[in-house]
Amino acid sequence: EVQLVETGGGLIQPGGSLRLSCAASGLIVSDNYFNWIRQAPGKGLEWVSVFYSGGNTYYADSVKGRFTITRDNSKNTLYLQMNTLRAEDTAVYYCVRAIRDDFNKVLLGFDYWGQGILVTVSS
Amino acid sequence: DIQMTQSPSSVSASVGDRVTITCRASQDISSWLAWYQQKPGKAPKLLIYAASSLQSGVPSRFSGSGSGTDFTLTITNLQPEDFATYYCQQANSIPLTFGGGTKVELK
Numbered sequence: 001e002v003q004l005v006e007t008g009g010g011l012i013q014p015g016g017s018l019r020l021s022c023a024a025s026g027l028i029v030s031d032n033y034f035n036w037i038r039q040a041p042g043k044g045l046e047w048v049s050v051f052y053s054g055g056n057t058y059y060a061d062s063v064k065g066r067f068t069i070t071r072d073n074s075k076n077t078l079y080l081q082m083n084t085l086r087a088e089d090t091a092v093y094y095c096v097r098a099i100r101d102d103f104n105k106v107l108l109g110f111d112y113w114g115q116g117i118l119v120t121v122s123s
Numbered sequence: 124d125i126q127m128t129q130s131p132s133s134v135s136a137s138v139g140d141r142v143t144i145t146c147r148a149s150q151d152i153s154s155w156l157a158w159y160q161q162k163p164g165k166a167p168k169l170l171i172y173a174a175s176s177l178q179s180g181v182p183s184r185f186s187g188s189g190s191g192t193d194f195t196l197t198i199t200n201l202q203p204e205d206f207a208t209y210y211c212q213q214a215n216s217i218p219l220t221f222g223g224g225t226k227v228e229l230k
Contacts, residue, residue, distance in 0.1 A: 047219040109157035113166035
């Protein structure tokens with residue numbers, strides 16, 4: 001059974017930093033395409049970042065230069081380092097596995113989701 | 124970035140109804156579209172990928188169609204557990220983007 005468990009959320013002041021962790025079981029993080037997706041309270045879904053199995057990483061413009069996605073293969077864990085946090089970063093953050101179509105080189109959709117972790121940026 | 128526009132933003136329906144939700148992309152995304160269902164306080168659930176492929180374990184009353192810029196999610200014989208919010212998502216290019224959501228409510 002696949003389980004993704006996010007930790008590290010909480011209340012942080014604007015300008016502060018926070019690191020989210022996503023511990024995976026039932027699949028290997030380094031063999032997959034793992035993403036962070038967030039959802040502000042009462043709002044829709046926003047893709048944040050992806051870590052390709054081959055090592056490439058990509059970010060939404062809204063977080064580029066402030067957030068960094070990393071992984072620790074020995075711990076089978078994905079991370080999101082969030083710096084210079086803003087009020088608009090307040091959201092539930094989900095760790096999510098993407099299905100990959102290798103022939104067409106597209107991420108087809110997100111099939112495994114963590115339970116989500118709340119990050120609140122406020123003074 | 125590719126913009127995804129869903130309509131309607133909400134729909135009222137009864138058990139047994141047929142519900143149709145549309146999603147329009149701001150540019151051609153071929154068939155690279157996914158649909159999700161989200162219930163309050165829960166993570167989204169993948170229903171459809173590649174516009175019309177049903178994810179394993181998803182009931183056959185859910186179906187997707189379309190290509191290019193216009194897509195549709197259809198729920199036939201709406202069940203009580205189907206009242207939720209539905210999102211489309213383009214998988215054509217990064218940044219991956221979602222529609223604004225459609226809430227299916229009880230009439």
